[in-house]
Amino acid sequence: MRAIQITEFGGPEVLRVSDVPAPVAGDGQVLITVDRAGINYADTHQVEDSYLSKTELPLIPGAEVVGRTADGRRVVALVGSGGYAEQAVAQAPYAWDVPDGVTDGQALALVLQGTTAWHLLKTSTHLQPEESVLVHAGAGGVGSLAVQLAKRWGAGRVIATASTDEKRRQVLELGADAAIDGTPEGLKDRIIEANEGRRVDIVLEMVGGPTFDESFAALARFGRLVTFGAASRQQAAALDPGRLMKGSKTVAGFWLADCFADPKLLGGPLAELFDLTAAGDLRPIVGGDYPLSAAATAHQDLRARRTVGKLVLDPSH
Incomplete structure (x- = not known):
């Protein structure tokens, strides 16, 4: 079958189409003919071996797929790896039927990005009615859903960062009350200004480096910041416990993989x-549908922040 298989670590250039043996489902597994595979920012880390968990070669990237099982079910599934291919295998408890009214692309947007947004707001930061929420990368896969969910669940004011005027317009259309430039320089002041002169109660942060530092500085008393990525590939400044005590602030981490033990x-x-x-x-946003042969282009676009919403791969092309 056709698949993207990497045999060396690196950037998008290592993503090439190969002919590999088709997978075989074992006990407790389902074989899925892939209609679309999801692309995640974490994939870019996995391909260069800079992810939280170490990667072994050779590797077929791709953590989730949507497609058909042998008995005709339309399912979305978490596969861990192996998604960038014409067929993939999933553990049966991690393959969920996709209801009518939800497209393939929407299902892929929800299974990882959607559940991440859900847990960031519900589990990690415990959003309460009327609290203010800052969502970084508001036009991205997680961010575009987090903006909508925060508003639906009663946030008082939702602020999103985005890198271009067009993306800022898009997050406003999704329901954000304000959209600002996410450039680190002067970010704390822009956050407070966008929140009508007040510090924010909740921050969903996935950039790292100085963006983390500026966001933490903009937290209100009893504010909560959850970090779930490091897109800048930079480390934030060390957090002295005294900085947490002053203002009674909380910093949490979230990695969806920690939910995988319990479906x-x-x-x-x-x-x-x-x-x-x-x-x-x-409204899950599907921002790009790439042929399998253009996986490298998809990763380039994602890393260059040229994309919005969820990106998917079509293994039939």
């Missing part, structure tokens, strides 16, 4: 997100 931690939120999407109350 209910994914299936429950996913069912809720499916229902909201099918009812038209949540």
Whole structure:
């Protein structure tokens, strides 16, 4: 079968189409004919071996797929790796039926980015009614869903960062109350200004480096910042415990992989997100549909912040 298989670590240039043996489902697994594979920012780290978990070669990237099982079910599944291919294997508890009214691309946007946004707001920061929320990369896969969910769940004011005027217009259309430039220089002041002169209660942060530092400085008393990525590939300044005590601030980390041990931690939120999407109350954004042969271009676009929403690969081309 056709797949993207990497045999050396590096940037997008190592993503090449190969002919590899088709996978075989074992006990407790399902074989899926892939209609679309999801692309995640974490994939760019995995390909260069800079991810939280170490990667072994050879590797077929891709953590999630949507497609058909042998008995005709349309499912979205987490596969860990192996998604950038014509066929993939998933553990049966991690393959969920996709309801009518939810497209393939939407299902892929929800299974990782959607459940991440759900847990960031519900589990990690415990969003309360009328609290202010800052969402970094508001036009991205997680951010575009987090903006909508925060508003739906009663946030008082939602502020999103985005890198271009067009992306800032898009996050406003999704329901953000304000959209600002996410450039680190002067970011703290822009955050406070966008929140009408007040510091923010919650920050969803996935950039790292000085963006983390500026965001932390903009936290209100009893504010919570959750970090779930490091897109800048930079480290933030060390956090002295005294900086947490002053203002009674909380910094949390979130990695969706820590939910993988219990499928209910994914299936429950996913069912809720499916229902909201099918009812038209949540709008997952599919920002790019690339042929398998253009996987390298997709990674280049993602790393250069040229994309919005969820990116997917079509293994038939």
